[in-house]
Amino acid sequence: MPEIFIDGKRYEFEGKPKLLQFILDNGKEVPFFCYHPEMSAPANCRQCYVKVGTPVQNRETGEYELDENGERVIRWFPKMQTSCSMEMTDGMVVHTQETSEEVARAQKDTMELILINHPLDCPICDQAGECPLQIQTYKYGPEGSRFEVKKVHKPKRVELGPRVTLDAERCINCTRCVRFTEEISGTHQLTISSRGDKNYPITAPGMEFDDPYSLNTVDICPVGALTSTDFRFKARVWEMNQTPSIDITGGKGTNVDLWTRDNLVLRLTPRYNENVNTHWMPDEARMAYRKFNENRISRPSIKADGNNQIKTSWNNAIETFAEKLEAVKPADVLVLGSAHASVEENYSLMKLFSTWGVSDFHFSPDVKEGFGDDFLLTDDQAPNTNGVKALGFSETSAEDLKAAIKSAKVVVLLNDELVDRGVLDSEDLKKPFVISLATNETETSKSTDLVIPITCIAEHAASYVNVEGRIQRSLPAKETKYTHRKLDLEMSEGRLDRYGTNFDNWVNEDNKVDCTPIWELMNNLGKRLGLSVQFGTSREIMDEIASSNSSFEGVSYEKMDDENGIQLTGMNKEEVSA
């Protein structure tokens, strides 16, 4: 097998890897800016310099030439090489900054040049704290600058498009953003304008950077030049918690991170999953964070006189729920699951009601024909269509649904904005007593008789099956009135959570929503109805599902965590497009 010597250590490799990626894959480090594993390597930042040599071979025999000590004779490249674009060959010898003063010096000098016109306004820069330029300058850069004349000025606060704002002075012209539009999203909306110390990325005149994936450029920009117009100046990176989760605005199951501060989700960023979304996510999905914070239903409410809903106690909500059920026969109750809710939520709803005697379970698919692309957007607007199907909920058309509601006396509606998305009219919900278990105040929740708040994906651990039949799960990121990050070991704790107290002026108790996971609600309802149904945590519920439903065989939270999601057997793309 071909071998390579990096900093005196021997490694074996296969194929034709590029040096920088190989170094990174082996847990070592070389500073770099312009390279991105999913895009071409133009080698324009010159930061990833290393010293490279190849052994001298005898042309006839192919033997390596040896010196008097029996060591291979190395022919060094006359100049430093950019490791990102350097293809590895057998016998290559490499020195990084770790073993070569010369390399360390070259990197430092490059950095000094990059910084010549850089404003270095880290204290007011959104990127600070997650800035490769800042971090690498700290680790490998010069300690000061010898450049004492006025810096070049460039445009600031340029609205490249509806979602991305550019500060051209901070740009180091790595061209990652340009390459993203050329190679990943394919919209070719950006280019580098002008040249020398005057250049910066821009759209063609009269054009907007409205790429549906534009915000990914903000993530990959190695400096604070590209910022999210929505998020900029909202929070310092180190004030936030980062919690792994899943995108719920579509069927792809894009892996995301939720960034929270004081129990508000402030932004969503993509989380790498090579089987789903790699490094990217659609812009649309990023706006989902607002749903986690705004218009949340906190505390149950009940329709009093006319159409007015008033807040009520949990006891009263459960008592009303139970009374309404007891007044009718199971056959008169329509239970609607939701492709917008998780597997565990749908399961606990179904289990409680089937124990009570309901035998039919329905859901209304949420598909927008033609919405999807070949990338991360899907026609399916819901994150868990395959999950509800696999649990046994039957797909029901709008007409059938309306008919079923008409003949029902009580309707239980799991989180699905049926009125808002035009499946039902609020008139349709007038006749029966409608109980909605929902996260947000919507036209749908307003049209129902009893609204019981449940946790959203940002508040619970739960699983979703994407359009390709891959099951993935979320972790709780936001506390509710009844959870506490110090007690729930799955919740991450940021600096402010750890060192702050409830009396700090930046703490707002109202950010915690008065809601519970649906399985806890089902426990209370089951107890009141005298049913022997008892759910533990969502982790236990998943174990129960895995042992009772063959579609979910072998699924567990441990396995999902270890493998970044599990492809369910017997589910594939073809089945899904139906």
Added chain:
Amino acid sequence: MANNYEFTPEDLKEIETIKAKFPEVMPATLPTLWVAQRRFGHVEPEVQHLVAETLDLPVSHVHGVATFYTQYYKEKMGKYVLDVCTTTSCQLCGGYDMLHYLEEKLGIKAGETTKDGMFSIQSVECLGACGYAPMMQITNDVYVNNLTEEKLDEVIESLKADKMPEFESVGMPQHTERS
């Protein structure tokens, strides 16, 4: 973008010939921009859009190329663009004096165009004719060397009569015959 510019059939034919020279369209961007600049006198945004459309390339790419090279005029310019060199050699030999003389004479500043649309002045970096400093170039074309105020007067007069000055060949010292 609604476009007020259009290539003539001859231009389009020339562009086809240019395209045929390369295995891909992208390299045709530069020469096509020249065709456009010759036709319209500039490659302002609308013209960039026209070039992109004609070559079926992203406008952003054409824009990037057009802005990379200073020789493409990204806005309307005078009929004659006077690029006065103000880099070291020319500067030492009075490049700025020449620039300011022109500015005064034409009543505009560097970077501006006369009202009648005849002249634009630009202060540019070294044009590689340092040996004949101070010098200027006219509309990406003829070099006028060893400038003096009188010479500038002459040049302006002849340009006003739409006569480009002759290209002056200046021999290198080692080439001048010794007598």
